Amino acid sequence: MLLLVALVWGASYGLAKTAVLFYPVLGFLAVRFCITSALLQPAWRGLTRHRRVAVLKAGVPLGLILLSIFVSETYGLSLTRASNAAFLISMCVVFTPFVEWIVLGFRPSIAGFVAAGVSLVGAWLLTSGATLSLNGGDALILAAAVLRAMMVTFTNKLTRGRDIPAFPLTGVQTGVVGLGCVILGIAVLPGGLPELPHAPLFWSSTGFLVVFCTLFAFFAQNYALRRTSPTRVSLLMGMEPVFGALFAVYWLHETLSARAWLGGVLIMSASVWAALRRSSSMPEIKRMVQKNKRTVPSSLTDTGLGDR
Template sequence: MEVSRVQRKSTRLSITEPMLLLVAIFWGTSYGLTKEALLFTSVFLFIAIRFSLTFILMLPILINDFRQGLNRDWRVAVPTGVILSAIFFCEVLGVSQTTASNAAFLISLSVILTALLEVIINKRNVSILLYVLAIASITGVFMLTRNTKEQFSLNTGDYFILIAACLRAIMVTTTKRLVVNREIATTSLTALQSLIVALSSLVITGFYLPLEDIHIPNKVEFWFIIMYLVIFCTLFAFFAQNYAVRRTSPTRVSLLMGSEPLFGALFAVIWLQESLSFIQMLGGVIIVVCVITTSLKVKS
């Protein structure tokens, strides 16, 4: 029996961590794709379309979860959905007004912020090694995203991204605190959060845009981007995050997903034919080492 438990735990860890790394890969590609999608529509309408489609696709699963009595504590999705709305408002507004390198660096601050919040909110002792890895990861991100030809400075978009990084840390830590020992399926949590983001985006869109000025884009490129973001960067990503945060520490979740700037840089090199300097490549290596180390050495 004891061997069986150990085997189950080992299997769970082997599933959780690759899922989070896939999230990092998909989110790494989302910055450039979001910028491209915003050429066709406004920030809040873009968010509304993305998350409305996410909710519609998950609606059959949500209904089935309720029929099976898996969602007695569905109300916990409300506060996390509100925080998620704020994250996306700040993140997409930031991406539309700043460079990809500044956005990647600032959003990665959520790694170390999560470690600090975990101590304060969840009253959990975080290992020194985890702090070291978080700081090293941030250093790697800075090296990876630093443009040596330009002076680093903060504009309006950068401040939005910085706020989003703080909210990401709050989101991961709060979700862990709210969902522990609660009866709500991970799929339902993802669907309800998406509904809250979609509704709040639609309300804001209707508030500042007259109805006759709200137009759904009809370009094929826009809808290809939207479906990619919905399926891989929203549906899969938030299911994986909600799944993982219930099975490991919030700091570990954030650190593993903190490798997304590395994959963003690789996407830029392969898809956009951009080049990386030696310092940027070294920063990428540091991030990969931190991710591998936290997967193998750090206990949640």
């Protein structure tokens, strides 16, 4: 199941790049996330008023971060190659310890700095190889990677120790993204959002992203994390950028030089290594909690998985 999630998430870059050929970025995101939020509305049934308020208090700010992520990522994807995006977005795993340092006060280990350095070398090889001159799309993807690291950290901060069910929370987050894109589209685009496209390829791409890259992926992650170790999850999900690059070559007929492939492998390796080190720290963190009786962010053991 986790390999399937990595596969469909890898395919998401090429499919999103295809969808925005038929409809503006903000309109595409509005359609995708409004549909996703609507499909998750049944999850609200049976929730008490207190739990609904708790979900909204966490879901709205997290939804605003998610809105920033997808606007940056999808605009960036429209301006760069899908294969570049697949590798660069995986740097969120490396960025997460540094965001935790700023937000939660936990300084990264020396290994975290090494992983960040390896990732930067990989980005240099992937995007230019001569001078580090990221194009606008690459820069937006890297911004989205930083925002994903913020998402992991603030999700932990806002939900830790609170009775907040996952599916209603995802429904609020995706609703905020969908509504935010509608408002931005009306305010920013000349003439507002255009009429919905009739192209079958747009709707098939969007439908795939809604059903497989959000609903199925969310279920599969939760199912797997209850039945296997975070280390195994990290290893399997580390295949996502590889699938993304291969799908871009197959679907969009992109080409990657040997230097670019080397850069992508360095980024992916650093991300998987960072995730594995965080997973392996679980026993030590548990002992520290028991010894010091203090709360330690669960994102320290997070595998870097985000809601695509």
